[in-house]
Structures are given as structure tokens and as C-alpha cells.
Amino acid sequence: MSTLRRTSSLRRTQQRMAVLFTLPALAVYALFVLYPLGMSLWGSFFVWKGLRMVEFAGLSNFSRLFVFPSGARLYGALWHNTAWFFGIMLFQNGIGLLFAWLLFLRDRGAAFFQSVFFFPAVLSPVIVGALWRLLLAPGGVVEWALNGLGLHQGSLTVLGNSHTALAMLIAVDAWNWMGLPVLIYTAGLRQISGQIFEAAKLDGAGNARMLFSIALPLLMPALGTLTTLSFINTFNQFDIVYVMQGVQGNPSYSTDTLVTYFYRLAFGAEGAVGITDIGLALALGTVLFLILSIGTLMMLRFFDRRTVQL
Amino acid sequence: MSMLSLHRRAALGLIGGLAAACAGVFASLPARAADSTVTLWSWRTEDEAAMRRIFDAFEAKSPGIKVAIQFTPDADYQNRLSTALRGGRGPDIAQLKAYGELQPFVEAGYLDALDDSVPELKNMEDAALGGARGRADGKLYGVPYSVPMMGVFYNQDIFAAQGIEIPKTYKDFTAVCEKLKAAGITPIATGGANGSAWELEIAVGVVGPTVYGPGFYDEMMSGKATFEDQRYVAALKRFAELKPYFPDGFAGIDYTTATQQFIGGKAAMFLGGSFENGSFKAQNPKLKFSIFPFPADDAGAKLYTSAFSDGSYGLVSESQNKEAATKVLGFIASAEFAQMFADELGWPPARTDVTVKDPVLASMMEMAKNSTPYLTLVGFRWQSPTASSVLQSEIIDMVEGNIAPEKLAADMQAAVATWFKPKQ
Numbered sequence: 001m002s003t004l005r006r007t008s009s010l011r012r013t014q015q016r017m018a019v020l021f022t023l024p025a026l027a028v029y030a031l032f033v034l035y036p037l038g039m040s041l042w043g044s045f046f047v048w049k050g051l052r053m054v055e056f057a058g059l060s061n062f063s064r065l066f067v068f069p070s071g072a073r074l075y076g077a078l079w080h081n082t083a084w085f086f087g088i089m090l091f092q093n094g095i096g097l098l099f100a101w102l103l104f105l106r107d108r109g110a111a112f113f114q115s116v117f118f119f120p121a122v123l124s125p126v127i128v129g130a131l132w133r134l135l136l137a138p139g140g141v142v143e144w145a146l147n148g149l150g151l152h153q154g155s156l157t158v159l160g161n162s163h164t165a166l167a168m169l170i171a172v173d174a175w176n177w178m179g180l181p182v183l184i185y186t187a188g189l190r191q192i193s194g195q196i197f198e199a200a201k202l203d204g205a206g207n208a209r210m211l212f213s214i215a216l217p218l219l220m221p222a223l224g225t226l227t228t229l230s231f232i233n234t235f236n237q238f239d240i241v242y243v244m245q246g247v248q249g250n251p252s253y254s255t256d257t258l259v260t261y262f263y264r265l266a267f268g269a270e271g272a273v274g275i276t277d278i279g280l281a282l283a284l285g286t287v288l289f290l291i292l293s294i295g296t297l298m299m300l301r302f303f304d305r306r307t308v309q310l
Numbered sequence: 311m312s313m314l315s316l317h318r319r320a321a322l323g324l325i326g327g328l329a330a331a332c333a334g335v336f337a338s339l340p341a342r343a344a345d346s347t348v349t350l351w352s353w354r355t356e357d358e359a360a361m362r363r364i365f366d367a368f369e370a371k372s373p374g375i376k377v378a379i380q381f382t383p384d385a386d387y388q389n390r391l392s393t394a395l396r397g398g399r400g401p402d403i404a405q406l407k408a409y410g411e412l413q414p415f416v417e418a419g420y421l422d423a424l425d426d427s428v429p430e431l432k433n434m435e436d437a438a439l440g441g442a443r444g445r446a447d448g449k450l451y452g453v454p455y456s457v458p459m460m461g462v463f464y465n466q467d468i469f470a471a472q473g474i475e476i477p478k479t480y481k482d483f484t485a486v487c488e489k490l491k492a493a494g495i496t497p498i499a500t501g502g503a504n505g506s507a508w509e510l511e512i513a514v515g516v517v518g519p520t521v522y523g524p525g526f527y528d529e530m531m532s533g534k535a536t537f538e539d540q541r542y543v544a545a546l547k548r549f550a551e552l553k554p555y556f557p558d559g560f561a562g563i564d565y566t567t568a569t570q571q572f573i574g575g576k577a578a579m580f581l582g583g584s585f586e587n588g589s590f591k592a593q594n595p596k597l598k599f600s601i602f603p604f605p606a607d608d609a610g611a612k613l614y615t616s617a618f619s620d621g622s623y624g625l626v627s628e629s630q631n632k633e634a635a636t637k638v639l640g641f642i643a644s645a646e647f648a649q650m651f652a653d654e655l656g657w658p659p660a661r662t663d664v665t666v667k668d669p670v671l672a673s674m675m676e677m678a679k680n681s682t683p684y685l686t687l688v689g690f691r692w693q694s695p696t697a698s699s700v701l702q703s704e705i706i707d708m709v710e711g712n713i714a715p716e717k718l719a720a721d722m723q724a725a726v727a728t729w730f731k732p733k734q
Contacts, residue, residue: 049417051396069695069725133504137567138559160503160561162707246505248699251561251706252713265694267389268411269702275410275694 037289044282051278061283070280074287077258080166080249084257085234087170093226095174096181097219101211103182104189114186118179125176129243132172133159159244162254169240169255176240177233181226188222189215217308224303231295235288238263258288347376348635349401350623353387356589360654367650368641375634395420400626402635406452408441408619410692415624416444416451422625423449427636430643437681438660440688441619452622453642454660455651458584459617459678460516466598468495468578476602479609480520480548487555490578497555499577501563507702509565510709513581514549514701515684519614520606521545524682530689533732537697537723538716546708546715553709561706573597584674585620587656600670603677617681618688619660695725 044061046053064070099117103110120128135141136159143156158164192215200210216223238259241249247263249256265281352361358381365377380401382390388407394400395415406412406421415421423444424431431439431450435457442452464476472493477483487497502510519526522541529535535542557563557571572580573594580586581604590597603613623642629635641647648659656668658675666672683689690697700722707713 049414051392051414052418069728136562137503137564138557138562155559155562157503157559157562160559160563160706161710162712242505244504246507248505248507248703250503250505250507250703252704264699269699275691275696276414277694 040282040285044279044286046279048276048278057279061279062287064280065283065287073253073256073261074258074284076253077249077256077261080255081235081237081257083166084170084173084237085231087167088174088230088234089227091171092174092178093181093223093230096178096226097185097211097216099178099182100185100189101207101215103186105207110186114179114182117182120176121179123176125173125239126243128172128176129240132168132175133244136168160251162252165245165251166255169244172244173234173237173240180229184222184226185219188219192218217306220303220307224299224307227303228296228299231299232292235292235295258284258291262288346374346631346634347378348403348631348638350377350379350403350405350638351387351391351401352379352381352405353384354405355381355383356592357655364647364650364654368638368647372637372641375637377638391415395626395628398628400628402626402629402631403623403638404626406442406622406624408454408621409688410696412442412451412622412624413445413692417446420627421451422627422632423447423451424453424625424639425450427625428453428639428643430640433645433663434643434660435662437617437678437683438619440683442622442624445692452624453639454619454622455642455647456584456620456655456657456660457617457678458620458657459615459674459681460512460581460583460684461601461603461615461674461677462516463572463580463582463586463590463599463601465572465575465578466600468575472578477605479605480607483605484555487552491555496557496571496577498552498557498579498581499568499571500556500581501560501565501568502702502706503562504564506565507705508698509568509582510705511686511698511701512583514545514705515583515616515686516581516604517549517552518542518545518685519616519682520604520611521548524612524614524680527683527685527689530685531733537719537726539719543715543719546718550709550711550715556709561710569593572599584657587668587670587674591656601673601677603680612680613677614680614682615677616684617678618684620657690722690726690730693729695728697722697726700725 043053045057045059047055047057047060065074096117099113103113123131136156137143138155138157140156143152146152146156147154158168196214196218197210200214205213236259237257241247241255241257241260242263245251245255247260247269249260262281262284265277265284268276350365354361358379361379365379369376387405388411391400391404392414395404395418400420404415404421406415428450431453434454438454438457439450442450442454444451468490469475472489472495474486474489477486490497500509500513502508522539522545526535526539526541529539530537553560557568557577568577569580569582569586569590571577573590575597587601590599603615606613623639625632625635625639643661645661645663648661649664651657651659652664652666652668652671656671658671658678662675666675686697686701701718704713704718704721708715708718
């Protein structure tokens with residue numbers, strides 16, 4: 001009886017100690033994550049003048065968000081983020097998988113190519129954006145190369161064209177982070193037991209069949225991680241647009257994203273159009289928070305169910 | 311997509327959502343050592359040396375008052391000022407943007423009205439004062455310093471070498487452009503890619519008044535006309551018509567590149583605002599240039615240009631040092647300041663009682679006599695969405711022919727109609 005009591009009191013002390021040890025982390029988390037999050041949710045229910053909350057507005061910021069003129073910007077940005085996400089899935093994670101598979105099949109020099117692919121990820125998106133802005137400008141290197149190869153004539157204005165600008169930014173973003181899926185997929189492929197591939201080869205499976213029927217299902221955790229990360233990143237897309245097209249997402253809002261729109265509402269746009277609407281910005285922030293949390297949860301569940309255990 | 315970037319983006323999001331809420335924390339402390347030191351914040355980092363010389367002259371004749379100027383780059387200035395004011399750590403005197411961008415500070419009660427404390431304001435014209443007026447009470451919340459206007463900067467050496475005179479009519483103007491083009495010189499350097507479309511809005515401000523006329527602003531304000539008016543659409547069309555004379559690859563060229571083409575002598579003309587005067591000179595002291603108003607169809611017509619109040623200096627309500635600060639503001643409102651401002655910076659000062667030495671400035675002040683308010687800024691940049699934000703977004707597509715001028719005008723009208731109430 002007494003031993004039991006002693007162990008239970010010991011356990012209680014241990015629990016108390018555990019709580020005590022997590023307190024500093026909790027305090028930091030509360031101060032820098034929960035408090036600001038709560039404040040911005042709270043602020044989205046107010047009318048703001050300058051930087052002051054003046055009066056309670058109920059849900060009016062939210063209802064304003066979905067109608068003209070804000071609605072057009074919101075749906076436009078939402079569509080651009082979605083297109084961005086699918087673009088990244090295709091051009092970054094898709095091609096990344098292909099590269100990883102090729103590296104896996106031909107082991108020699110894999111580490112070298114991996115670092116080549118990963119190199120742009122070392123650069124800040126701001127530098128990458130500025131770099132590609134120069135390369136893609138009229139009279140830039142890309143124009144010179146395309147004209148030299150006879151693939152294009154005259155000056156290249158892809159970033160000033162509302163039909164092509166978004167695709168260019170997605171491509172630059174994909175280039176920037178290409179190394180990450182290569183890294184993660186290669187690591188995932190190396191974890192799969194070699195016997196499985198050998199068995200498949202004996203059964204007569206080709207390289208493509210092995211990739212799609214064997215490697216891919218086993219790479220589900222890696223794919224899940226990458227998809228979720230890509231989702232969070234594309235819906236928070238800001239820096240590349242900011243550097244390459246400005247916070248208006250020009251031309252004709254064709255590269256506007258939810259966060260550039262948020263930035264304009266909260267801080268005003270470039271070119272001396274510094275009029276802010278913080279209430280609307282915080283409402284948009286809340287919507288973005290909901291999209292991200294619900295989307296992420298759904299994706300995690302989706303990939304969790306599809307993970308194959310061997 | 312690295313963790314680093316994730317963290318940074320999370321931080322960005324947090325700051326974004328919350329800068330407003332916990333803003334005061336980030337404000338930096340201005341020095342407030344002695345009572346006689348007046349702190350002044352400005353975004354004109356490029357004018358630092360000139361401003362210092364101007365205030366040195368003030369300090370020399372005002373013993374006991376020192377002016378400490380702090381500069382913050384334009385892009386961060388509004389945020390820094392509003393966070394500081396909210397936290398009660400602002401300067402004594404703040405440089406203020408004009409018109410709509412001034413109002414949040416007035417509405418939030420951060421500034422003192424200056425109508426009584428700075429009597430020199432009465433010597434300024436309404437074109438200068440309009441930008442510093444509180445919208446609700448009509449009081450003056452700042453001492454304006456400049457009334458820039460817009461026009462066609464031209465390279466005098468190129469014009470002389472090609473035997474070109476300043477064009478008198480729009481027809482002459484296009485003939486000049488054709489001649490320059492034939493000689494292998496880009497006629498007009500302009501560009502608004504990569505987030506610098508504000509320059510294209512200014513270019514519309516250069517061309518616009520010659521098409522829609524000086525009375526159009528009042529008609530817009532009273533609700534008699536809208537952006538969909540044929541005259542405004544015609545102004546947009548005229549701007550789009552100039553495309554053949556813009557640099558090759560216009561849609562991909564930004565403001566910096568366009569100014570470099572003009573400064574470097576590759577392009578003969580540049581559509582711009584008065585503030586380019588000092589910066590062109592600083593970047594290429596050898597460049598011989600001047601300015602003329604964009605011509606109208608009719609040779610005899612008075613040529614109108616867009617003018618606006620650039621900004622002002624205001625007294626922060628929470629200043630502990632109001633007496634000295636008011637003296638500094640009195641100096642900024644004086645003819646002496648206007649003279650030094652004109653000499654040092656080469657922009658049209660807020661007061662017209664100055665002796666002008668710089669010939670470019672003289673041409674600009676001559677042009678400013680026939681001015682009409684810069685429509686999109688003075689009239690329609692009070693609330694979001696502004697006419698400017700729509701114009702800046704869609705104008706490249708309009709010049710490129712992807713959007714009809716009528717559509718752009720309709721979009722501008724629809725945007726401002728959400729908040730603009732005409733004064734009958």
C-alpha cells in the first residue's frame with residue numbers, strides 16, 4: 001500500500017515537473033503565436049481608422065470581403081493560389097519525383113546532382129526573384145538565348161503580360177525549391193528495401209512500372225509531406241510576387257495572391273497608394289487561417305489513410 | 311520550402327496580422343535629449359544632405375533649437391510612422407503624405423491643426439494646401455513644401471542634334487517621335503513593369519489634362535462627369551496611341567530602366583513629375599534637359615498640366631516640445647525655406663514668392679501656372695479601392711491592347727463608386 005502511494009506521489013511530482021519544464025516554451029508560444037492569433041481574430045470584428053480599433057463591427061468585415069470590390073480580388077487571388085499549388089505539384093514535386101527516380105536508378109554521381117538541384121534552395125526567394133526578374137527582362141539573358149535559338153523573336157515581355165506572368169512566377173518558384181522534393185523522394189526511395197525492387201524486376205516489371213506501382217505507393221508519406229508543405233507555402237506565397245511584380249500582383253492583378261492582397265489591405269500598396277483597411281485585412285487573415293488549417297488537416301488525413309505499410 | 315522559409319513565412323504572417331495590434335513595441339525611440347531638440351521624420355532619404363543644409367541655416371539663426379532629422383525609406387515610412395504614433399513614440403514633426411494618405415492620422419487624432427499656430431500658411435496657394443487639409447473639418451494639419459507638376463522631360467542635346475523644336479501640337483509631337491524613331495532613338499522612355507506602374511499613372515497625368523481640359527476635375531468632383539466620360543476615355547486612348555514611341559519591350563520595362571534610358575541619352579523624352587529634376591541631375595550632371603507641357607490638338611490652346619501637393623510637415627499631438635516644433639514649422643512655411651528648397655532640390659516650392667535660378671525649375675513653375683489637380687491623386691485616392699490602384703493594375707494591358715480604354719475607365723469608375731460621394 002505504502003509503496004503504491006509512494007510511486008503515485010512520485011508520478012505526480014514527475015507530472016508536475018513536466019508541466020513546469022514546458023511552461024517557458026508554452027509562455028513563448030502563447031505570447032508569440034496564440035496572443036497575436038487571438039488579437040488578429042478579435043481585430044477582424046472591428047472598424048479600424050488608421051491603426052486604431054474604433055468600433056465593433058460584428059461580421060461586417062467578413063461580409064465586405066466577399067462582395068464587390070473586395071470579392072473580385074479575393075476570388076482572383078484564391079484562384080491564383082490554387083493554380084500555383086497545382087503548378088508546384090506538377091512542375092516541382094512531379095519533376096522532382098522523376099529526377100529522384102533517375103538518381104535512384106543510377107546511383108553514381110547522385111550526391112553531386114542532388115546538390116546541384118538543391119543549390120537554388122540556398123538562395124532567398126527575394127534573391128531568386130530579383131535574379132529571374134533580370135534574366136526575364138527585355139534585353140535579358142533569356143531573351144538573348146531564345147532569340148539565338150530561333151524560338152522567339154523581338155523583346156521578351158513575359159512578366160509584363162497578364163497571360164504569362166503567373167506561369168512565369170510559378171516556374172521560378174518551382175526552380176527555387178526543386179531540390180527539396182528530390183532530396184525527400186531520394187531519401188524515401190533509399191528506405192524501401194532493395195528486395196522489393198529485385199522481386200519486381202524478376203517478375204518482369206520495367207522502370208516505369210516499378211516507379212508507379214511499387215515506389216509511389218511506398219512513397220506516400222513523402223508525397224504527403226511534400227503536398228502539405230507545398231499547400232502551406234503556395235497559399236502563403238508572397239515574396240516572389242513582391243519582388244518580381246510588386247504588391248499589386250500586376251499586370252491586371254494577374255499574379256495577385258491572398259497574401260499580397262492582405263499586404264495591400266494592411267500596409268497599403270506601392271506607388272503611394274497607402275490607404276489601408278486593417279479590419280478587412282484581418283478578416284482576410286482569418287479566412288486564410290481557416291483555409292490553411294482545414295486544408296492541412298484534410299491533407300494529413302488523406303495521406304495517412306493511403307500510407308502503405310509493409 | 312525549407313523549414314527556414316516556413317518559419318520566416320509564419321513570422322511574416324504573424325507580423326502581418328498583428329503589426330497593428332502590438333505595434334508600439336517595434337517603434338524606435340527618437341532622441342529627446344534636450345527640450346530644444348526637435349525631432350523630424352522624413353521619407354526623402356535622397357534629400358538628406360540638402361535638408362541638413364536647410365536646417366543648419368535655420369539653427370544658425372534660432373539659438374536654442376536643434377533639428378534632428380531621421381530618414382526612413384519611403385516603402386517603410388508610413389508603417390514606421392503609424393506604429394510609432396500609436397505607441398506614443400513619434401517624432402515632434404512628421405513629414406506627411408498628402409490627401410487620402412493623411413486622413414488616417416488626422417482621424418486617429420495624432421496631429422494638431424496648424425491654422426492658428428502657423429500664420430505663414432495664409433501665404434500659400436490652395437494647390438499646395440489642399441493636400442494637408444483634414445477631410446472632415448477642413449483644418450490644415452501640415453505645412454506643405456512642394457507643388458510638383460507633370461510634363462515631358464526632353465534631352466536638349468538630342469533635340470538640337472536632330473533639329474527638333476518643342477512641338478506645339480499633338481500632330482507635331484507624333485511627327486517629332488517619328489523623326490526620332492527614324493534616327494534610331496527611342497522617342498519616349500516609360501515603363502511600369504515589376505510594380506512600378508505608378509510611373510504610368512503619372513504619364514497619364516502628363517497627357518490627360520491636354521485632352522479632358524482644366525474644368526474636368528470640378529465636373530468629376532461634383533458628379534457631373536465620371537471616369538466613363540468620353541473625355542477621360544479619350545485621354546486614356548491618347549496615352550495608348552503613344553505605344554509605338556515607347557521603348558522596345560515596353561510591357562517588361564520598369565521605372566528604373568526607363569529613367570536610365572533617358573538619363574543615359576538613349577531615349578529623347580520622359581513623361582514624369584517635377585521630382586525627377588533633382589534626381590536626373592544627380593545621376594548624370596552632364597545631361598542637358600528641360601521640360602515642356604504635353605501639347606494639345608489645337609496650336610493656340612493653353613496647355614494644362616496636372617499638379618498636386620506632394621506632402622507636408624505636421625505637428626504630432628503628443629510632442630513634448632511643441633513650442634520649438636511650431637517655430638520649426640513656421641520656418642518651413644516661410645519664404646526663406648521655399649527659396650532654399652527651390653535652390654537645393656529644384657522642385658517647385660509650395661510658395662511662389664521665390665527667385666528661381668534653375669532654368670528647368672523656371673520652366674516647371676511657368677507650366678504650373680496652367681495647372682489642374684492631378685485627378686487620380688487629388689480627387690480619388692481617399693479610400694480603397696482607389697482609382698489609382700485600378701489604373702496602375704490595368705494600364706499595361708490597356709497599352710498592349712488586351713483591355714479597351716472603355717473597360718479600364720469603367721473599372722475605375724466602379725471601384726471609386728463604392729465610396730466616392732460627389733459634392734453637389
